[in-house]
Amino acid sequence: MVDAVRFAGGWLFDHVMAGGEVLVLTADHGDPRPLRILGARAVDLECALSSPVQGPWPPRAIAAGADSCGSDARVRRIVLKAIDDGLADVRLWGDQDTADLGGGVGSVRHRLSVAARAFKAHALAAAAASSCDGGTATETFRSGESLRASGGS
Template identity: 50%
Template sequence: MRYRLDVVAPTVLDAVQFAGGWIFDRVMAGWDVTVLIADNADVRPLEILGAVPRDLESVLESWAERPHPQTVAVSADLFSRDERVRRGVVGALDQGATEVTLWGEPLPAELDSSVDSVVHRLSAAARAFKAQALGACGVPDRGVAPVETFSCGMMASVAADLVPAS
């Protein structure tokens, strides 16, 4: 059985910009990474990172039948705007069996006490592939930061790639 990461994002650019390096590093570590996108944009940047893009609406329709991933990563903005996404994240946190990771601001007040700030240090390959994916999104190359910052619930991660932010 392979570990699974589901990334839930409003746009391809949002997923690449805020979690692209982590997505790539998890794929290279042997994880199955699916990015659930709310828009109809070109998904080539996600394919550059090695992720499998899926339409968020179609996945939400069959969410109950979908096997639970070990980790779910969600845009804080989408969490706040979509009640279905919010219910899924809160449910995963309540169950305690799924690592829940959020990026972006503002962090929802209802989650403030159940998540901690963490960082992922990107591999050199992740930085290179993230730069290519950003370029495919039309973002000019300004260099890729060596870390991505998240808020994470359930610190008993199955992977050691997220560490507390200091």
């Protein structure tokens, strides 16, 4: 949950402000307050992935930690399906190799709104995330566009 706030918190907040419903699937059963500060809702990963009703599909946007794609086959399937379908804005954060998702050499930066920077800073403080700068103006992701363009399967 802290990684979602740290690496994608501003992007999540900006999606909420644009009218989107933002759900964060997490195995972390910690305090959901940092996500609520961003306007997002924490949903238990196990419950969401095992539920026969998995919400609106396709989602309009997906952000995931690259380590989640590498360690959980279910998350990986969701990300690959979204990339293959081309209907969702897919963004990955983290340093784990995603070459088998189709490359990942390209990156995309999201310029955070002033409000996103402020809310992200408050969310990080609520998460007690040390050594994090919530005031950065951009967040960097590997984009599904670049993943798909490089031949993802």
